[in-house]
Amino acid sequence: MSLFCFLGRHKPSVSSMARSKKGGHAALCDNCGVPLEKIDNGPWRPAQAPAAIIQARR
Ligand SMILES: [Zn+2]
Numbered sequence: 001m002s003l004f005c006f007l008g009r010h011k012p013s014v015s016s017m018a019r020s021k022k023g024g025h026a027a028l029c030d031n032c033g034v035p036l037e038k039i040d041n042g043p044w045r046p047a048q049a050p051a052a053i054i055q056a057r058r
Contacts, residue, residue, distance in 0.1 A: 002031045012036050012044050 004011065012027035020026035024039035026047065035047040 005029060005032045005034070008046070010034055010036050010044060010046065012038075 010029035011031055013030040014027075016028040018026055020037055022037070022039070024037055024042075026038075027036050027044070028034070029036055036044045037047040038044045
């Protein structure tokens with residue numbers, strides 16, 4: 001994991017960016033693959049995912 005990811009500053013991958021079902025945007029972090037979400041003009045944040053999914057990605 002990069003230092004930026006450790007600090008919560010993930011970098012959304014442009015190729016994975018898509019409209020999310022909630023009306024915002026969704027993407028995967030370019031560095032660590034964590035699912036990110038963005039609502040309106042807010043910052044990118046790690047998506048609220050069930051713990052089982054997060055563990056399966058490790
Ligand atoms: Zn990341």
